[in-house]
Amino acid sequence: QQQSTAVPSKQILHSDALEMEPETMETKSVSDYFNQMQMGSLVSSS
Amino acid sequence: MDASSILVSMRDEDQSFHVRYRMEASCLELALEGERLCKVGDYRAGVSFFEAAIQVGTEDLQVLSAIYSQLGNAYFHLHDYTKALEFHHHDLTLTRTIGDRLGEAKASGNLGNTLKVLRRFDEAVVCCQKHLDIAHDLHDKVGEARALYNFGNVYHAKGKSICYSGADPGDFPEEAMAALRKAAEYYEANLFIVKEIEDRAAQGRTYGNLGNTYYLLGNFRNAVIAHEQRLLIAKEFGDKAAERRAYSNLGNAFIFLGEFEVAAEHYKKTLQLARQLKDRAVEAQACYSLGNTYTLLQDYERAIDYHLKHLIIAQDLNDRIGEGRACWSLGNAYTALGNHDQAMHFAEKHLEISKETGDRSGELTARM
Numbered sequence: 359q360q361q362s363t364a365v366p367s368k369q370i371l372h373s374d375a376l377e378m379e380p381e382t383m384e385t386k387s388v389s390d391y392f393n394q395m396q397m398g399s400l401v402s403s404s
Numbered sequence: 405m406d407a408s409s410i411l412v413s414m415r416d417e418d419q420s421f422h423v424r425y426r427m428e429a430s431c432l433e434l435a436l437e438g439e440r441l442c443k444v445g446d447y448r449a450g451v452s453f454f455e456a457a458i459q460v461g462t463e464d465l466q467v468l469s470a471i472y473s474q475l476g477n478a479y480f481h482l483h484d485y486t487k488a489l490e491f492h493h494h495d496l497t498l499t500r501t502i503g504d505r506l507g508e509a510k511a512s513g514n515l516g517n518t519l520k521v522l523r524r525f526d527e528a529v530v531c532c533q534k535h536l537d538i539a540h541d542l543h544d545k546v547g548e549a550r551a552l553y554n555f556g557n558v559y560h561a562k563g564k565s566i567c568y569s570g571a572d573p574g575d576f577p578e579e580a581m582a583a584l585r586k587a588a589e590y591y592e593a594n595l596f597i598v599k600e601i602e603d604r605a606a607q608g609r610t611y612g613n614l615g616n617t618y619y620l621l622g623n624f625r626n627a628v629i630a631h632e633q634r635l636l637i638a639k640e641f642g643d644k645a646a647e648r649r650a651y652s653n654l655g656n657a658f659i660f661l662g663e664f665e666v667a668a669e670h671y672k673k674t675l676q677l678a679r680q681l682k683d684r685a686v687e688a689q690a691c692y693s694l695g696n697t698y699t700l701l702q703d704y705e706r707a708i709d710y711h712l713k714h715l716i717i718a719q720d721l722n723d724r725i726g727e728g729r730a731c732w733s734l735g736n737a738y739t740a741l742g743n744h745d746q747a748m749h750f751a752e753k754h755l756e757i758s759k760e761t762g763d764r765s766g767e768l769t770a771r772m
Binding site for chain 1: 432435436439466467469470471473474477480495507509510511513514517520521550553554557560564606608609610612613616619620634646648649652653656689693
């Protein structure tokens with residue numbers, strides 16, 4: 359004695375269920391900056 | 405000036421040089437430790453070291469810019485967007501002052517991302533444009549691609565913020581649809597570049613968000629094509645979290661294509677990966693999606709099985725809203741099976757939770 363009460367799709371799925379990809383944040387690194395500086399000084403002293 | 409005053413002056417200079425040297429070294433050490441901590445994901449501790457580095461101070465403005473930028477990013481990851489905004493803003497001002505164009509582009513990109521999360525979309529667009537313009541001027545293809553991706557994200561978020569809840573994808577107000585169409589255009593422009601420079605990781609991210617944009621635009625076939633590409637790239641990288649996201653998004657798209665069995669298969673993969681990744685919240689969402697999919701397939705026994713699994717996790721996580729949804733769904737499924745006692749039990753539980761969470765529409769549904 360089943361009754362058909364399937365929930366309309368719009369009630370079960372909404373935009374909140376979407377899985378977004380992460381944001382890409384730009385990076386500035388202190389260590390990279392110093393590595394570059396050292397490389398620069400090595401090049402200029404050679 | 406006599407000899408003794410010259411000596412005193414030299415000693416003062418020495419001392420001042422020594423203090424400055426110690427200060428720079430100490431600031432650098434603190435910043436490097438902050439950087440190391442953020443790299444391993446300990447943003448809270450990273451913030452403390454960066455703030456201490458700022459307290460000590462530095463005369464090297466490139467170092468200061470890197471500290472501001474990383475502090476902004478750390479606060480962004482900690483979801484403290486007001487603080488993130490503050491430091492990315494400091495970084496932007498500094499890079500403009502010293503004429504560091506690449507640094508200015510990066511600061512603009514980060515500021516744009518932060519403004520997007522704060523739903524200040526118009527300001528975010530200005531930052532994205534600045535990021536794009538500088539990258540273009542510097543012939544920086546990577547930067548250009550990233551700016552286009554950020555642009556897509558801003559318009560996607562703007563479109564989604566206007567979507568009326570309850571409306572089906574593709575059936576949103578024109579303003580929302582226009583923003584979503586713009587998002588798709590920016591993602592397509594980004595894809596053109598990241599394919600050219602063969603950046604597969606970036607392609608993966610863009611396909612994922614493009615798929616979600618097509619989904620909201622009601623173009624479910626294109627959404628499936630994009631998410632399948634995302635899935636392929638996630639597998640190439642062994643990126644399980646991205647794979648899980650792709651399966652979940654594919655499930656959503658197949659629901660709207662009316663292919664419920666296929667949707668269920670994708671949600672089952674989502675569930676399997678969520679368990680592998682030990683992500684209980686996502687596991688709960690996958691159970692909920694599976695319960696709903698089996699409801700659509702009118703297989704109410706299986707629907708109940710998944711809704712009960714969802715209910716247990718929601719209770720474990722103290723997620724009262726999730727618990728309310730599970731109870732409502734269970735009441736619905738038991739009604740379909742003609743089990744009125746269980747249907748009433750869950751309907752009452754749903755009413756109780758709706759009252760507690762202040763969910764007026766849930767309360768009204770429960771009373772019906």
